[in-house]
Amino acid sequence: MKKIALCYDFDGTLCTGYMQNQKLIPDCKIDVGKFWTEVTKNSKKNKVDPTLSYLLLLENKMHEARVEISKKNFNQYGKKLKLFPGVNDWFNRINNLFSNPFPCPLSIFFIRPPFMVGINHFVLVNFPCLSAFK
Numbered sequence: 001m002k003k004i005a006l007c008y009d010f011d012g013t014l015c016t017g018y019m020q021n022q023k024l025i026p027d028c029k030i031d032v033g034k035f036w037t038e039v040t041k042n043s044k045k046n047k048v049d050p051t052l053s054y055l056l057l058l059e060n061k062m063h064e065a066r067v068e069i070s071k072k073n074f075n076q077y078g079k080k081l082k083l084f085p086g087v088n089d090w091f092n093r094i095n096n097l098f099s100n101p102f103p104c105p106l107s108i109f110f111i112r113p114p115f116m117v118g119i120n121h122f123v124l125v126n127f128p129c130l131s132a133f134k
Contacts, residue, residue, distance in 0.1 A: 002104040009111045028061035
């Protein structure tokens, strides 16, 4: 049986910029621009992949600011994400398409950084076609 998988990257696809910029980085009491400048500087200085550099820096900043690192807290951030206009309508249309008899099943996947694995709770999780939400 054939299957369809739709994969979405959050950053710049479902929301503007990096999702961490909306609330998480400001809650760490650091300017978003300064945070990313420090990520670039650390990446070059230590010859480290920028993604690994930013994950380490964000973890350190979260500890310094006493921002809880937990699935529960990341779920709270997920609920507050501001998505692009039309995102919810898009998923409504996809849901309607695949809730009618359709010749193959649909899976939807969201690509996000490892520390955001807990972000499952935003408005899209209520759609039946997102049962494969991973």
